[in-house]
Amino acid sequence: MATTAPPNPAPAPKRARRGSGAVTLHDVARLAAVAPITASRALNTPEQVSPEVRQRVTEAVAALGYVRNHQAGALASARSRLVAAVVPTLSGPVFGPMLQALTEALAERGYQLMLGQSGYVDSREDALLDAIIGRRPDGIVLTGVERSPEARRLLLASGIPVVETWDLTPAPLDLLVGFSHADVGHAVAQFLVQRGRRQLAVVAGDDERSRRRERAFCQAAAEAGLPAVRVIRVPAPTTLKRGRQALCQLCESGPAVEAVFCSSDLLALGVLTEAQARGLAVPAALAVVGFGDQDFAADLNPALSSVRIDGQAMGRQAAQFVVDRAEGRDIPERVVDLGFSLIERGST
The missing domain is CATH 3.40.50.2300 (Response regulator)
Structure with missing residues (x-):
């Protein structure tokens, strides 16, 4: 049920009065002259409030620069709608098409991509995975199938869907899309x-x-x-x-x-x-x-x-794997071999 504004709404706070200095949902509610639960509904389930309340809350968010706490929402729903991808390098062009397709395919389904760079030599993958798993993403997309024992332990113990890419192996950690x-x-x-x-x-x-x-x-x-x-x-x-x-x-x-x-x-x-x-x-x-x-x-x-290598197909398939697993759908084929094409041109 929508909440109407009182005759004399509280003055707008210039800044949140919290130790961190962060603007909170309570500040948004005060400025919009609604209860905090109503402000939360306007942001998370806007169909449950009136258009006038939605507008007031939206204007308050813009005026205060409020940033929603997605982590709190994820704890409540057990879903973060965040997917992490780890590649050896972001400077080379070879992984670009896969990452672009992965980003777009996830966004179409309401998920966002977080990128990490592990390096090739003296890989930082173990530390990176430890940090990623602590944030409980809905899926992790990795490059290759070579993992340290510690990385395998972390990934298997996490329960998070894992998609390995750019390779093939008879014993994937979880899901795999790549080529030989x-x-x-x-x-x-x-x-x-x-x-x-x-x-x-x-x-x-x-x-x-x-x-x-x-x-x-x-x-x-x-x-x-x-x-x-x-x-x-x-x-x-x-x-x-x-x-x-x-x-x-x-x-x-x-x-x-x-x-x-x-x-x-x-x-x-x-x-x-x-x-x-x-x-x-x-x-x-x-x-x-x-x-x-x-x-x-x-x-x-x-x-x-x-x-x-069809990097775009790889990215789309990786996204489909993650979303299917996160949303509880069966995946009958956990390994997809995309193959490759040898394109002959003037240099041969």
């Missing part, structure tokens, strides 16, 4: 072998997923009877500069390389840049394959062949 890095490495090696390339090289980041692609690439080359693949590892996250430096190393030692598989498109761009500086014809003298199929890959000259 070993299959990627094998497919790229076969692709280059079929085009008559024999002296192969890999320029790879030093993270575990890149190394898995590297190992599968080398194994497939050996199975085809090719000479040993020359491998150069660089720190992750990878950069154009590291790609240039890697091709310098390859050119200055050993036989001439005929094809290079890079663990990122940025590395591949660096290889292409250094090849042009050295007068190496691409693809006649050197074929180059990247990973990620970033927006710039098709616009290079020559256009870069690359492995395409």
Whole structure:
């Protein structure tokens, strides 16, 4: 039932008189001349109050700069409507499409995304997960399937839905959407072998997923009877500069390389840049394959062949997993293999 204003409403407080200095719901109620429970209803279940009360409370919120305590609401409903995602880096473009799709798909269902960056080397994931779990999100979206024993313990004990992405494993923690890095490495090696390339090289980041692609690439080359693949590892996250430096190393030692598989498109761009500086014809003298199929890959000259991962589909599926689990729906298929596409362009 709506509450009407008394004849002489209380004067508006300039600031909340609390030790923290924060504006409270009681301050909003005083300014709107309603009871605190009515102010709460106007904000949380506005259909239960009259339009006139809703307007007064809304104006009071705006005048005071009141920020609602979502944590208190989450405790009451056992739902935070918050989802946390952890990626190794926010500086590289490869995770962008997944995060964008994840954000949009969650927002459509009334959830918000909180991002964390774990790093590649000396990962901060354990401490980050401890902080995230303490805030009781409705779901956690992680990159990869490699976890420390402590991280696995925290996640399993939390009871929070967990979606692992960007990888495949026969034993996921909970839910999984990704692709096989070993299959990627094998497919790229076969692709280059079929085009008559024999002296192969890999320029790879030093993270575990890149190394898995590297190992599968080398194994497939050996199975085809090719000479040993020359491998150069660089720190992750990878950069154009590291790609240039890697091709310098390859050119200055050993036989001439005929094809290079890079663990990122940025590395591949660096290889292409250094090849042009050295007068190496691409693809006649050197074929180059990247990973990620970033927006710039098709616009290079020559256009870069690359492995395409559907990051948008990954983000949408991760969001669906989280929402289904948070809202109590059955999930018959807990693992989704999105696969990949090898896009052939001018660099091969």
